[in-house]
Amino acid sequence: MTDPEPERTPVLALEGVSKSFGAVRALRDVSLRLYAGEAHALAGENGAGKSTLIKALAGVHRPDSGTVLLDGAPVVFHGPADARDAGVAVIYQEPTLFPDLSIAENIFVGRQPRRSFGRVDHKSVRQATADLFRRLGVDLDPDQPARGLSIADQQLVEIAKALSFDARVLIMDEPTAALTGSEVARLFGVVRALRESGAAVLFISHRLEEVFQLCQRVTTLRDGAWIASEPVEGLTEDDLVRRMVGRDLDELYPKQDAKVGEVALSVRRLTREGVFTDVSFDVRRGEIVGLAGLVGAGRSEVARAVFGVDRWDAGEVEVDGRPLKSGAPSLAMSAGLALVPEDRREQGLVMEMSIERNINLTGFGATSRAGLMNRGAERSRAVDWALRLQVKYARLADVVGTLSGGNQQKVVLAKWLATDPRVLIVDEPTRGIDVGTKAEVHRLLSQLAADGLAVLMISSDLPEILGMADRVLVMHEGRLAADIPRAEATEESVMAAATGRGRNAA
Known part of the structure; x- marks a missing residue:
């Protein structure tokens, strides 16, 4: 079940990818295509293979079979650094920043611009960080320590870090799980700005209403297998649930009558x-x-x-x-x-x-x-x-x-x-x-x-x-x-x- 693919080359794609861990087949002949300027949802129950797919795209796992394509050409990522250098960034649910460094230092850690005699050019680091936040429409102080930042602000720092590597593909794994309503709205504004600037976004969330609010297409996995890739427009939440679980989910809230006692x-x-x-x-x-x-x-x-x-x-x-x-x-x-x-x-x-x-x-x-x-x-x-x-x-x-x-x-x-x-x-x-x-x-x-x-x-x-x-x-x-x-x-x-x-x- 698939929609007609756009008549352009995907930025990043998987074609017929399989991956096993011992006797467990985590992915079975899965295909996925991510296009510039599009937010693409990845849906599926826990254990459906979403995490393994993300790690295959990010260079953490090498597929047992199948192909990873970058701009239409086969590519092999030997590790996360290869994927990052190719413009693929993963924003995880729980960011991992250095708490005692400033926001700017976290974004450019290990690759700060240097002045004469090898000294770090702190002014350039702060300016570059401010420019990144300006692109994202976010008001954060580059000199603020990472310690004490909310999860939402930590994620924005991770997104800014990805942009500093010229990321063309952003993979967002359950980014809203720990956010308030206003923080989710701000994050969605940032994602829309990234999409409009030409980035391809892969968005994973168990909150189906977010998929319909943010994404243009959705790919569904079930038990490690590809089920469908289709436009979000025209789908209902019931349709998507049926794809994910393989059955109608008649009762999400199966409340039984119970005798109330002491x-x-x-x-x-x-x-x-x-x-x-x-x-x-x-x-x-x-x-x-x-x-x-x-x-x-x-x-x-x-x-x-x-x-x-x-x-x-x-x-x-x-x-x-x-x-x-x-x-x-x-x-x-x-x-x-x-x-x-x-x-x-x-x-x-x-x-x-x-x-x-x-x-x-x-x-x-x-x-x-x-x-x-x-x-x-x-x-x-x-x-x-x-x-x-x-x-x-x-x-x-x-x-x-x-x-x-x-x-x-x-x-x-x-x-x-x-x-x-x-x-x-x-x-x-x-x-x-x-x-x-x-x-x-x-x-x-x-x-x-x-x-x-x-x-x-x-x-x-x-x-x-x-x-x-x-x-x-x-x-x-x-x-x-x-x-x-x-x-x-x-x-x-x-x-x-x-x-x-x-x-x-x-």
Whole structure:
């Protein structure tokens, strides 16, 4: 399934590329063509082969078969430096800048212009950086240290660095995952300016609305194979989802009816000075309570305090009537509280450890005897939960960092569900995962609630909140602004409370 190709030579292309890692075929006969002045989306579930394709274009992986074409001529990239010299730049979701260098020094590190006697020409470096930001329409100070820059500003520095290498192809891998709405709008303005200047942009995002907002064409991968390349115009989100998952996704939010029982989590007048104030709410068995609000409203901070990661200054937290101490996560775990954190890579997993060991990080007591690990029990526990959550992996002994984002999220969930919690707090449960896995996570949360678990779900995805929550708690500037029943929860009512215009929870 493909559209008629434009009558011009692509800047960069793959023709019939395949790549395997042992017995795993990551790419199977995949073709892709990127044209100057066009934003091209790459769509597919986690594990579809997107990352491998990006690395083939960027010179990280050499294809087992097939051809990489630059301006219509075959080329072999022996490493990322070759690709960069050919004008191919990758902007990753998590930029890697030197924090103690200035913005200008980061952009020209290792290749600063020199004056007499080999001295760095700092004036030229600053001027060149200012010129790059002017081209991008961005107001950043070249002398500002990289430390403390927002993720959005770090990405703009990476884009400026790519332009300093005369990049003709920009590959953007999930660039908006950690950005606010205004930051996304600014990034899209930069991408449009790059496209209009003649750059070819390959854009990867799980947010389908962004694909339709920014891109002219889209290529879809499924299970490492090419499915379609076609114009975005005329497609619907349902069409694209069908290409990605190979089936109609009838229920992205499969909310089951559940019997709501007794209060499992009670929070009363919780306060952490300067962060949140006088927060009170209950979560009952069988209930999914959504916690919404704008970035910086204090949602994650409340969850961290409830679990004991951060200390609170005043208030009370009880699980099944059992009071918890401030700043005592081990006691919270013993009481039956579980927290799936917002940042799974930094806070939810030990990326260098195996899948098996990560699942068992919360179960030392259940898998040890006389203080020694019982390898059989550990493996049995990991196999059980990996099967229950349908984690896709080659071997349980593999490093968890080799898994796709969606499967990493399942491992974090498995780690906590294995503790048999009474209350599950999930912070951004589907951030950065594909639509198919997102539906699986939603189905799992719904089933857990139906089985009597109390779930507190924090999400910046408003459709997710509205689709899954029995009640919606809305925070505004560190205070609880509203408690809205499912029947009354709409985008308008939630956003009104989140911006301080809605009814007060009291």
